[in-house]
Amino acid sequence: MERILEYPKDPVLTFSKEEELFRQMVREFCAKHIEPNWIEVDKAAEKDPMNMPLDLIKKMGQQGLFCIPCSEEYGGQGGTYTMATIATEEIAYADPSVALAVYALLNNGWPFALELFGNEEICSEILPEVAKGNAFFGIASTEPQGGSDVAGIRTRAEKKGDVYVFNGEKAYISGVGEVQKLPWGGGWFLVARTGGEGHKGLSAFAFLARKNGELGKGWNPTLYEDIGRHGLTTGGFILNDFELEAKYLLGEENKGFYHVMEGFNLARIVVAAATIGAARWLLEKAVEWFRSRKLFGRHISSFQGVSFKFAELYARWEAARYFVYRASRLADKIYMEKDPSLSPKDLNVPVALAKNYGPETCVDLAEEVMKWYGAYAFTKEAPIFRAWLGPFSYVIGAEGAQNIMKVIIARDLIGKEFIR
């Protein structure tokens, strides 16, 4: 397949033969099924968010693009975290609105987190359905009073016999529509309060709003009208005495804050991968345009005001890409190779750098590409705005606000006690 921009020749960031073949396989799948359809997917779901691309999700499941790092015994692909990262980058290149890439990244990162903390019974029940594209499994942490303050979560889960009874409200949650429409259903790695105030009173659950096609009682969803990445729904839900069997508790009771932070680290790697994939598409759109657009008898890229900006943004893209794959390699060492010299906390700064840098690079690049294209970019005929608005969800804060990434970097480098 011909590419306008190839990867830099890089002896530092290298991929194994198996990883290169995997990337090629994903590229071919995306070129056939996603590239020709992504604009239609975005347009259809813009009209009605419930017009989600269920056929494509099914095909992606059949191709093995979900649960890539999960164990084969649970229907996963038995791959590495780097392979999940490669897949996400390629899907986002093919769909730079990132809706399908976000579907894929959620259904790689959070099922893997589920496998880290869930018991065998629930992993065997949920993961095979997610892997096949029959069910969705994401994250439900945010509440209407503010997403950044995870320790302030108010939704309560009270243990009554063999069940936890949930009351509260979650907001801005991806997958609320998919859970209702996919054949099996699904849910989220959900955080709720089981103990006292603060982060030590929180627990994590594999919360299934719908399973085996049956909706749980006391789950009342709404959907939002998003400004971009329309092929994946965002919504909220109110919980009124929703009962969940106790076996769905993830890890230890009242340790949910630590469990979800580990999950966020994993998910943010693939979030950043989605944005560098979309950014690569944008870089190529810029180069294509530079080679054809002439003004004052010259190519517009012969004006240094244009080409220098391009060079600066390209440098940021390479740096972001490095951050992304460094973090995924580290995740492989921690979780796959179980390197005893590393701990999950070693991911904090590398992941925060990737999540901070990837989305901002992508969105800044999209804004410049829009300007380089001129007035045409302001029409809906030009698809660039779709690659601007979708990735912007990650600058706003999906999977953690940008300032929170800076808090993590400063906290870990300077020391918790010195940044209060």
Ligand SMILES: Cc1cc2nc3c(=O)[nH]c(=O)nc-3n(C[C@H](O)[C@H](O)[C@H](O)COP(=O)(O)OP(=O)(O)OC[C@H]3O[C@@H](n4cnc5c(N)ncnc54)[C@H](O)[C@@H]3O)c2cc1C
């Ligand atoms: C499209 C989309 C999809 C989403 N999907 C999900 C999902 O699937 N699951 C889920 O749980 N959530 C999801 N979210 C919510 C997302 O996690 C939150 O947007 C994010 O955590 C920030 O929360 P908030 O939007 O309430 O902003 P707030 O937390 O209210 O923050 C507002 C502003 O204050 C700043 N701020 C907050 N605290 C600090 C601080 N300590 N220091 C400096 N600045 C600070 C933030 O950077 C931000 O700019 C999604 C969001 C979007 C836009």
